[in-house]
Amino acid sequence: MERILIIEDETPMRTALADLLTGEGYRALTAADGESGLQRALAEKPDLILLDVMMPKLDGFAVCAELRRLANETPVLMLTAKGQIEDRVTGLDAGADDYLVKPFSTEELLARVRALLRRVERKTKSAVRLKLGDADIDLARQTAIRGKKAVHLTAKEFSMLRLLAEAEGEPVTRERFLDVVWGYTAFPTTRTVDNHMASLRAKLEKNPDDPRWLKTVHGVGYKLEIE
Secondary structure, eight states: OOEEEEEOSOHHHHHHHHHHHHHTTOEEEEESSHHHHHHHHHHHOOSEEEEESSOSSSOHHHHHHHHHHTTOOOOEEEEESOOOHHHHHHHHHTTOSEEEESSOOHHHHHHHHHHHHHHHHHHHGGGSEEEETTEEEETTTTEEEETTEEOOOOHHHHHHHHHHHHTTTSOEEHHHHIIIIIOTTSOOOHHHHHHHHHHHHHHHOSSTTSOSSEEEETTTEEEEOOO
């Protein structure tokens, strides 16, 4: 079930959107202002964000720009009463994937939601499963099996693996791990990344002290080395 975050300060609109999406089989998450919406987007990592522009604390442009600055690629569909070309350009320049002007039909909204979710599915399909020796990891279902035994990985460990897989063998810096996996509201250090990597190696590597798959890139961070 895809999870869609609605960031909208007007209660009737927020409730109507949540009811509509729930009725279509999605799980609706909500936030009533830009600041709490940004925090929830980073913490819960929804599949799609419906983002109003005119909101207290942080407007939609600022929320979207901050998500993209933190390398968060969750698709954003901006919703606003503004129809001027300048506002649409501002939203797209901030990193929005699509733009819908109020009032809009439910059919058009749902069509755009489906289109954005299909785009995400195509983009992430290649990084859904990992095979690391005798460890089989399903990033979509967040399950891991080593040999015939289930391995418990935390949500952050799965997020780290996904980030490594999406990098396709290129190094991922400790700072990017902190931005994407922990988010701006947390206060971790680069040592936090090292501790989580040590835990991952202990769970997935045959010899954690001499890892085959989860490699250190000295002075940079880590990379996933797959044959």
